[in-house]
Amino acid sequence: MKGHVTIPTALAKRANKVVRPRDAADVYAHPRSEFERLLEQAVLRRISTGYYALAPMERLGDPRWRPDLAAAALGIAQADYGRDAVALMSVTAARRHGALPRAIGTAVVAVPKQRPQLHTDLGEIVFVKRDVGRLDLERVETELTTGWMTTPEQTALDIAARPRLGGIEEADAGPILRALARRIDWAVTEELAREQHRPGALARVRKEAAGA
Incomplete structure (x- = not known):
């Protein structure tokens, strides 16, 4: 069973849900390692090298989600x-x-x-x-x-x-x-x-x- 997923408010409220590690530098001390954790929890999905999509609230934790x-x-x-x-x-x-x-x-x-x-x-x-x-x-x-x-x-x-x-x-x-x-x-x-x-x-x- 997966642990409870928490998303920093600063990320959750972003108008653009495509994020790069440097976009989270003011949220995390080590954004790349935190992004890896969020990938494992299916909070983020890697789109391409350096670019990640934040899953919609209703699809958080669902590894099957794919953005358009x-x-x-x-x-x-x-x-x-x-x-x-x-x-x-x-x-x-x-x-x-x-x-x-x-x-x-x-x-x-x-x-x-x-x-x-x-x-x-x-x-x-x-x-x-x-x-x-x-x-x-x-x-x-x-x-x-x-x-x-x-x-x-x-x-x-x-x-x-x-x-x-x-x-x-x-x-x-x-x-x-x-x-x-x-x-x-x-x-x-x-x-x-x-x-x-x-x-x-x-x-x-x-x-x-x-x-x-």
């Missing part, structure tokens, strides 16, 4: 760059918007710096260098954190511009764009395309919408 890949991607990006400098985008945002019916093993997140892909035990995380302040965003709530993701309009332009980003095939982009086209405000999409100098992407979205 998109939630983990957003949480990791926020841990490293701050909430307002990152956003879920491309196919990951498309899935949140209901335009991609099947889950894929890759999450795409916009971040302020160039960064290699990260392998996790949940899937791959692709980081794309973007100035999030120039993107059209909306709020997104995940099981690990609340933050930002691209709007349907921004997502459509992003996928049209880079259809293979996130590991999908070129042929898969068409159905996603057609699904997004049913939700977008065309005036907003046209304005974004002008501001971001993406006439080709707009043309691709229009073409797919016409074939819907």
Whole structure:
């Protein structure tokens, strides 16, 4: 039988439930060894080297709990760059918007710096260098954190511009764009395309919408 699990209030109340050992330096004198203990108690789950997810209160102590890949991607990006400098985008945002019916093993997140892909035990995380302040965003709530993701309009332009980003095939982009086209405000999409100098992407979205 497991002992009683206790979580410091400072960790339990974190807005972002993805934590790094250094985030707990003001909570524990030796955070790495304490994290190992919390792993054994299934309070934390290791996502990747240096990144851990705090289990929801109702799943504390349950070793079967696995966080959602998109939630983990957003949480990791926020841990490293701050909430307002990152956003879920491309196919990951498309899935949140209901335009991609099947889950894929890759999450795409916009971040302020160039960064290699990260392998996790949940899937791959692709980081794309973007100035999030120039993107059209909306709020997104995940099981690990609340933050930002691209709007349907921004997502459509992003996928049209880079259809293979996130590991999908070129042929898969068409159905996603057609699904997004049913939700977008065309005036907003046209304005974004002008501001971001993406006439080709707009043309691709229009073409797919016409074939819907």
